[in-house]
Amino acid sequence: MIETDAAPSFRDAEPADADWIAGLLSDEGYPAGASDIVRRLERFAEMGSLVRIAEHDGERLGFIAVHVVPRFEHDDHLARVIAMVVDPAIRSRGIGRALLAEVDRVAADAGCAFVEVTAGHHRADARRLFEAAGFDAALTTYLRKRR
Numbered sequence: 001m002i003e004t005d006a007a008p009s010f011r012d013a014e015p016a017d018a019d020w021i022a023g024l025l026s027d028e029g030y031p032a033g034a035s036d037i038v039r040r041l042e043r044f045a046e047m048g049s050l051v052r053i054a055e056h057d058g059e060r061l062g063f064i065a066v067h068v069v070p071r072f073e074h075d076d077h078l079a080r081v082i083a084m085v086v087d088p089a090i091r092s093r094g095i096g097r098a099l100l101a102e103v104d105r106v107a108a109d110a111g112c113a114f115v116e117v118t119a120g121h122h123r124a125d126a127r128r129l130f131e132a133a134g135f136d137a138a139l140t141t142y143l144r145k146r147r
Contacts, residue, residue: 006056007056007098008054008055008056008061008095008098009054009055009056010052010053010054010055010102011052011053011055012050012051012052012053013041013051013052013053013063014041015038015041017037017053017060017063018034018035018037018038018041019034019037020060021037021051021063021085022034022036022037024062024063024085024087025037025083025085027085027088028085030083044065044067047067048068049065049066049067049068049082050065050066050106051063051064051065051066052064052066052099052102052106054086054095054098054099054102060087061086061087061090061095062084062085062086062087062090062095062096062099063083063084063085063099064081064083064084064099064100064102064103065081065082065083065084066079066080066081066082066103066106067079067080067082068080068106068107068110068112071113074113076111076112076113077107077110077111077112077113078107078112078113078114078115078116079103079106079107079110079112079114079115079116080115080116080117081100081103081115081116081117081118084096084099084100084117084126086099091125096126096129097129097132097133100115100129100130100133103115115135117130117135
């Protein structure tokens with residue numbers, strides 16, 4: 001298992017990661033099968049978006065899915081974290097912070113003015129992680145309409 005101070009490396013997700021990603025998402029209450037994930041990886045790639053895997057010594061630790069989107073009201077972009085999950089066996093060991101740092105790197109390379117993330121009120125640990133990483137929950141009103 002990863003040591004607390006070990007820095008993970010990052011790579012793009014591949015179809016071979018689909019079972020693992022599906023398992024993490026399903027454990028978080030978002031049921032998915034490997035074939036669903038393969039299709040989503042393809043769709044993300046077609047859009048120029050990315051799914052990054054954090055790993056250490058070949059062991060997958062967590063993933064993050066990110067869209068880089070042009071803003072209309074300004075001539076820049078924003079990075080939107082769509083999904084992020086760390087393997088439950090190694091939570092609270094810095095992997096979430098490392099994934100968010102990877103998003104910051106991607107966002108800087110893409111010229112993004114902001115990084116956005118959505119965290120449900122029922123995910124208190126995730127909200128604390130995001131706020132500790134500099135996300136300001138007081139700035140946002142998030143409204144959604146189911147179709």
